[in-house]
Amino acid sequence: MTGRDLDPTLKRLLGSGEPEIGCDECFDQLxxxxxxxxxxxxxxxxxxxxxxxLVGCPACAEEHESLRALLELDSVS
Amino acid sequence: xxxxxxxxxxxxxxxxxxxxEWHLDLHAEGIRGDEAVAHLHxxxxxxxxFEVFRRxxxxxxxxxxxxxxxxxxxxxxxxxxxxxxxxxxxxxxSFRTWAYKFALLEASVKVRRRAxxxxxxxxxxxxxxxxxxxGPGPDDDAENAALLEAVRAxxxxxxxxxxxxVLVATVLxxxxxxxxxxxxxxxxxxxxxxxxxxxxRLRAHVAAAGFPEVNE
Numbered sequence: 001m002t003g004r005d006l007d008p009t010l011k012r013l014l015g016s017g018e019p020e021i022g023c024d025e026c027f028d029q030l031x032x033x034x035x036x037x038x039x040x041x042x043x044x045x046x047x048x049x050x051x052x053x054l055v056g057c058p059a060c061a062e063e064h065e066s067l068r069a070l071l072e073l074d075s076v077s
Numbered sequence: 078x079x080x081x082x083x084x085x086x087x088x089x090x091x092x093x094x095x096x097x098e099w100h101l102d103l104h105a106e107g108i109r110g111d112e113a114v115a116h117l118h119x120x121x122x123x124x125x126x127f128e129v130f131r132r133x134x135x136x137x138x139x140x141x142x143x144x145x146x147x148x149x150x151x152x153x154x155x156x157x158x159x160x161x162x163x164x165x166x167x168x169x170x171s172f173r174t175w176a177y178k179f180a181l182l183e184a185s186v187k188v189r190r191r192a193x194x195x196x197x198x199x200x201x202x203x204x205x206x207x208x209x210x211x212g213p214g215p216d217d218d219a220e221n222a223a224l225l226e227a228v229r230a231x232x233x234x235x236x237x238x239x240x241x242x243v244l245v246a247t248v249l250x251x252x253x254x255x256x257x258x259x260x261x262x263x264x265x266x267x268x269x270x271x272x273x274x275x276x277x278r279l280r281a282h283v284a285a286a287g288f289p290e291v292n293e
Contacts, residue, residue, distance in 0.1 A: 023254075027182065031169070034170075059186075067177060070181070
């Protein structure tokens with residue numbers, strides 16, 4: 001969506017329109033996606049549709065944030 | 078995010094050497110299998126406590142003991158899920174990361190459901206009228222007002238009752254999708270598909286009403 005700075009609520013109502021995967025596939029791919037991210041790899045290219053799903057699904061986004069944060073904590077423990 | 082996620086209770090379980098080999102013993106019988114399951118449960122409990130600790134702000138009414146019971150329950154349920162799905166592990170991440178996600182899922186769902194346990198979930202579709210307060214402010218121009226009206230009309234006319242219900246509850250009422258799934262006797266994946274389809278219909282309606290940029 002371009003050319004208009006939409007209200008955040010309107011953005012959440014309308015969604016991005018980008019191709020995205022569903023919650024089950026997000027869960028299946030989440031471990032791989034986060035490890036790719038932490039390795040500096042092109043996670044969004046290698047796991048297409050997951051980033052768009054995280055934008056549209058607050059619950060999956062929370063779990064993504066938590067998995068990433070936990071692995072980061074592990075890496076310094 | 079809290080200022081610190083280094084809950085001392087969860088930091089006690091640090092990474093162990095050979096972490097990637099022990100999980101093979103989860104298939105074993107006897108003591109080896111039992112030890113591997115105990116190790117798995119320790120990892121899952123660490124992850125569940127981490128998640129409950131992160132989200133504890135939404136459960137301020139619970140004591141530390143009750144929060145830990147929630148984490149224990151999440152770890153127990155996650156262990157069942159992991160053991161049931163061991164054959165699904167394809168080695169595309171470390172086993173630890175793969176297992177963690179089960180505990181984080183169980184813990185986050187339990188936290189959200191507990192936080193909403195005594196809260197009413199309004200499933201009356203008329204509540205989408207609250208969108209009137211979510212759009213442009215008084216200083217916005219006529220085009221923004223027209224966009225808002227197109228969205229409201231789309232919610233009213235372009236969606237099925239079920240799509241309208243899910244869109245309004247999750248986006249406008251802020252009901253977590255797991256909580257809504259529980260109340261509607263559904264599941265997260267099915268509700269998200271409804272939400273996705275509702276958004277697509279809404280974008281199409283709004284685009285046809287003169288705002289094609291919402292589909293770009």
